Amino acid sequence: MPDDLAEIYRTTYRALVRFLYRKVWDPDRAEDLAQECFARALVHKPDNARGWLFVVAANLARDEARKAATERRHLTLLKGEADAQAPAADEVAEAAADRDKVRAALDRLTPRDREALLLWDAGMNYDEIASQTGLAKGAIGTTLARARRRLVAAYEGSEGEHAARG
Amino acid sequence: MPHVDEGLLHAYLDGELTPVERARVDEHLAGCLACRTRLDEERQLIERASTLLGLATPSDRPSPPLSALARPRPRRFWHVRMPLAWAATVILAIGLGWKLADTNWGTPPIKTMEGPVASRQDEPAQPQPRSVPPPAADRGTFGRRATRPAPTLTQKSRRLDTTTADQIASNATGAAEERSGAGVAAPAPAAAPQRTLAPRMQAAELDEVRAALDSATARTILGREPLVIPGLPVRSITRSGRAPNEIVVIQSLDSTHVIALFEARHSMTQASAQRDRVSASDTRASAAAKAVSDTPPGRLIGDVMVEIQARVTADSLQKLLAKIKP
Numbered sequence: 423m424p425d426d427l428a429e430i431y432r433t434t435y436r437a438l439v440r441f442l443y444r445k446v447w448d449p450d451r452a453e454d455l456a457q458e459c460f461a462r463a464l465v466h467k468p469d470n471a472r473g474w475l476f477v478v479a480a481n482l483a484r485d486e487a488r489k490a491a492t493e494r495r496h497l498t499l500l501k502g503e504a505d506a507q508a509p510a511a512d513e514v515a516e517a518a519a520d521r522d523k524v525r526a527a528l529d530r531l532t533p534r535d536r537e538a539l540l541l542w543d544a545g546m547n548y549d550e551i552a553s554q555t556g557l558a559k560g561a562i563g564t565t566l567a568r569a570r571r572r573l574v575a576a577y578e579g580s581e582g583e584h585a586a587r588g
Numbered sequence: 589m590p591h592v593d594e595g596l597l598h599a600y601l602d603g604e605l606t607p608v609e610r611a612r613v614d615e616h617l618a619g620c621l622a623c624r625t626r627l628d629e630e631r632q633l634i635e636r637a638s639t640l641l642g643l644a645t646p647s648d649r650p651s652p653p654l655s656a657l658a659r660p661r662p663r664r665f666w667h668v669r670m671p672l673a674w675a676a677t678v679i680l681a682i683g684l685g686w687k688l689a690d691t692n693w694g695t696p697p698i699k700t701m702e703g704p705v706a707s708r709q710d711e712p713a714q715p716q717p718r719s720v721p722p723p724a725a726d727r728g729t730f731g732r733r734a735t736r737p738a739p740t741l742t743q744k745s746r747r748l749d750t751t752t753a754d755q756i757a758s759n760a761t762g763a764a765e766e767r768s769g770a771g772v773a774a775p776a777p778a779a780a781p782q783r784t785l786a787p788r789m790q791a792a793e794l795d796e797v798r799a800a801l802d803s804a805t806a807r808t809i810l811g812r813e814p815l816v817i818p819g820l821p822v823r824s825i826t827r828s829g830r831a832p833n834e835i836v837v838i839q840s841l842d843s844t845h846v847i848a849l850f851e852a853r854h855s856m857t858q859a860s861a862q863r864d865r866v867s868a869s870d871t872r873a874s875a876a877a878k879a880v881s882d883t884p885p886g887r888l889i890g891d892v893m894v895e896i897q898a899r900v901t902a903d904s905l906q907k908l909l910a911k912i913k914p
Contacts, residue, residue, distance in 0.1 A: 449646035524644040564595030570637035
């Protein structure tokens with residue numbers, strides 16, 4: 423096992439899980455996929471392991487999203503019933519509501535802005551984000567500025583809508 | 589330097605500018621209140637966005653050691669396929685064996701008293717359909733060697749002398765053929781479904797097959813027509829083998845069940861002694877009889893004692909026995 427990969431695993435695993443979670447929105451699945459990324463890295467031994475891991479993670483999450491889109495159609499009704507049957511505790515429900523709003527706000531971003539923002543939040547620097555997204559490094563600051571502004575606006579907007587409805 | 593744009597401000601706040609770029613921005617900010625104000629706004633925006641993303645973070649869990657994620661080398665496909673192929677072969681063989689064991693080769697074997705316990709319960713005996721005529725060669729007799737069920741309730745040791753039986757049979761056959769179709773007690777003996785014995789039976793028990801009795805001989809033994817259950821085809825009438833002057837009438841209850849009627853003049857019947865002999869000399873017959881009933885139901889009709897055995901419930905046996913008309 424290469425030492426650098428062990429070090430990357432130590433420093434990056436949680437970030438990779440977080441990155442994946444914000445794509446698949448399932449903590450267990452995010453863990454599974456993150457471990458899958460490292461398992462593949464152990465086999466392929468990529469040069470730039472960190473960047474490689476996030477590329478693989480993004481691809482896995484994309485595949486996962488395609489599958490989920492298919493399954494979601496079947497699960498919509500079931501989910502509605504389950505939610506109605508098992509009301510969560512207040513704190514958990516509140517956290518879940520916040521998470522859902524962030525998720526909805528992220529969905530309002532363009533894929534490129536969202537990717538840049540999630541990569542930044544996962545600990546990648548501008549060079550790595552540029553490499554990953556194909557953007558020029560000089561454009562990353564602008565992209566992130568736009569992504570952050572839209573995320574906050576979308577979140578506050580949904581809160582505003584919520585307050586107006588409430 | 590013109591005002592610092594928001595992309596540059598974010599890169600400045602993210603610490604992603606080169607030292608040269610950073611120095612230039614610092615220089616501008618020092619002399620530009622508007623840009624310093626915007627810098628504060630962007631800093632708050634970044635913090636807010638980061639906080640929001642923090643709301644969408646999975647709870648921390650202990651991560652497994654990296655070594656636990658290492659996979660064994662992928663196996664060559666034949667390493668996986670060979671055990672699967674073997675498993676498939678074994679399952680196929682078992683399935684084929686099962687199927688073959690279940691298959692009736694040609695006609696179903698005739699079930700005798702030794703056959704498996706029947707599921708048939710308490711159903712009234714139905715007359716067999718008579719649309720199919722039996723082969724001409726079999727007309728006029730109650731049965732022939734190859735078409736009779738093996739009288740497995742009897743035993744070799746108690747059998748009639750085969751030569752004598754054959755003589756009786758051969759003498760009787762001519763007479764029976766002359767009277768082909770003549771009324772005998774059976775409602776339609778000629779219409780009894782003719783079956784071939786299963787190969788297993790032919791090989792193992794052919795020597796146990798007793799010569800058929802024609803109705804005249806049967807009458808001589810019993811002093812009257814053999815008693816039968818009306819409406820059921822008679823498959824054979826033979827000597828019982830367990831007493832010199834006892835005959836056994838085999839009738840078909842349905843396609844899988846036969847009924848054995850042991851008939852003897854009452855004066856000659858020593859039922860308990862016979863049963864003792866049966867149980868002592870033939871465990872198979874004893875077991876078969878026991879499975880039906882410890883004491884097979886009997887009925888005295890005129891001076892003929894009729895004992896019935898079949899793989900049905902005792903209640904059904906009594907009902908069948910009651911159907912016999914004097």
